[in-house]
Amino acid sequence: MPENTAASIQAVTGVANLSPYIPGKPIETLEREYGVQNAVKVASNENPLGPSPNVLAHLNSLLSKPQELARYPDGNGFVLKDRLVEHLTPVLSQLGTQQITLGNGSNDVLDILARTFAGVGDEVIFSQYAFAVYPIATQAVGATAVITEALNWGHDLNAMLNAISDKTKLIFIANPNNPTGTCLSASELKNFLKQVPQHIVVVVDEAYEEYAAHKLSGVSERYQSMLAEIPHFENLVVTRTFSKAYGLASFRVGYSISSQYIADLLNRVRQPFNNNTFALECAAVALDDQAHIQQSVALNWQGMAVLIDGFKAMGLDYIPSAGNFICVQTGAYSARIYEKLLYEGVIVRPVSNYQMFEHLRISIGSANENQRVLDALKRITG
Numbered sequence: 001m002p003e004n005t006a007a008s009i010q011a012v013t014g015v016a017n018l019s020p021y022i023p024g025k026p027i028e029t030l031e032r033e034y035g036v037q038n039a040v041k042v043a044s045n046e047n048p049l050g051p052s053p054n055v056l057a058h059l060n061s062l063l064s065k066p067q068e069l070a071r072y073p074d075g076n077g078f079v080l081k082d083r084l085v086e087h088l089t090p091v092l093s094q095l096g097t098q099q100i101t102l103g104n105g106s107n108d109v110l111d112i113l114a115r116t117f118a119g120v121g122d123e124v125i126f127s128q129y130a131f132a133v134y135p136i137a138t139q140a141v142g143a144t145a146v147i148t149e150a151l152n153w154g155h156d157l158n159a160m161l162n163a164i165s166d167k168t169k170l171i172f173i174a175n176p177n178n179p180t181g182t183c184l185s186a187s188e189l190k191n192f193l194k195q196v197p198q199h200i201v202v203v204v205d206e207a208y209e210e211y212a213a214h215k216l217s218g219v220s221e222r223y224q225s226m227l228a229e230i231p232h233f234e235n236l237v238v239t240r241t242f243s244k245a246y247g248l249a250s251f252r253v254g255y256s257i258s259s260q261y262i263a264d265l266l267n268r269v270r271q272p273f274n275n276n277t278f279a280l281e282c283a284a285v286a287l288d289d290q291a292h293i294q295q296s297v298a299l300n301w302q303g304m305a306v307l308i309d310g311f312k313a314m315g316l317d318y319i320p321s322a323g324n325f326i327c328v329q330t331g332a333y334s335a336r337i338y339e340k341l342l343y344e345g346v347i348v349r350p351v352s353n354y355q356m357f358e359h360l361r362i363s364i365g366s367a368n369e370n371q372r373v374l375d376a377l378k379r380i381t382g
Helices: 027-034 053-063 066-070 078-088 108-116 131-140 157-162 186-197 228-232 258-269 278-288 290-314 331-343 367-381
Strands: 100-103 123-127 144-148 168-174 201-205 236-241 252-258 327-328 359-363
Touching: 027 331, 053 278, 078 100, 078 252, 078 278, 100 144, 100 258, 108 131, 108 168, 108 201, 108 236, 108 258, 123 131, 131 144, 144 186, 157 186, 168 331, 186 201, 186 228, 228 236, 278 290, 290 367, 331 359, 331 367
Parallel strands: 123 144, 123 168, 168 201, 201 236
Antiparallel strands: 100 252, 236 252, 327 359
16 A cells, blocks of 8 residues: 555544544553552542442343344334333423434434534534533534633533524533533523524533432532423433443443434434443333432432532632532642542543643542542642
């Protein structure tokens, strides 16, 4: 092959300038590269309790049927969709399975939304400090990202309304927001939806809904899922995930709820068999164990309080969070502190890719993990 052949290959518009998503460093990698043992990872907003014990039991039953491993999964995800309808009907009455789109994680659904509604010449609006997948999905389809300036680390809905143009096709809003943890009230979002032209699709990303809705979150009185608003706004899409409170991050299961019309379009673009059998069945089982979810979320808010008390004792500022993570301000030397934490066997998340150069994002872990974080920070910053 001639040496200049690779240089002559051209990616589609937008792809060449993409900044790829950078996942959190795995524990095994840290221990191998840094020579540490018994490391803890509080970088990827995972549930420290893991999934429901019922999921583990069901997984074992699946593994006892090796012949099923040779079969394709249910491409329509009937069992999980049916269970989701049962679970969500108290919030959204008259919900039907035809309004659900399943994804390989909610990231997959966000990508499907971009591929369905935006392209070259179109604009997609999202906020400064919003989830990294939004710009990736936007650029990958050749659309133009319109990034509005944040307000107190969160979404400025007025700025987003003012950014709407004749080219706007899609708006992404994370509530609560990742990585900052900020939260919009139900009244703010409803007022926003009333002002957005109906031909523009508005995506409300509720990956951390279970945490914000809990009575210990501090925002539960003003926070509300937008699911109940779907019948009133044909252009509204709500996305959810099983990766956070449900502890199934490795299975990659997410979904969206929308009008039947939008779901029909999304399911035309969705790849067949984008969820494997284990993911579909275990997610359905996880939905039935809401006691485990409540235990997980309560543990989260207990851990959040411990970290906040520790930050205050060390004189460290932080961004109040409605999720299962918190951004702590560690100053101009955040990158150096992150590296020192790695040598302490503690993996947190740098957020410089969000232009938050003075912060580190820390997931709420187990009681032991939270204490490991605070002890390490105290040694480094003290």
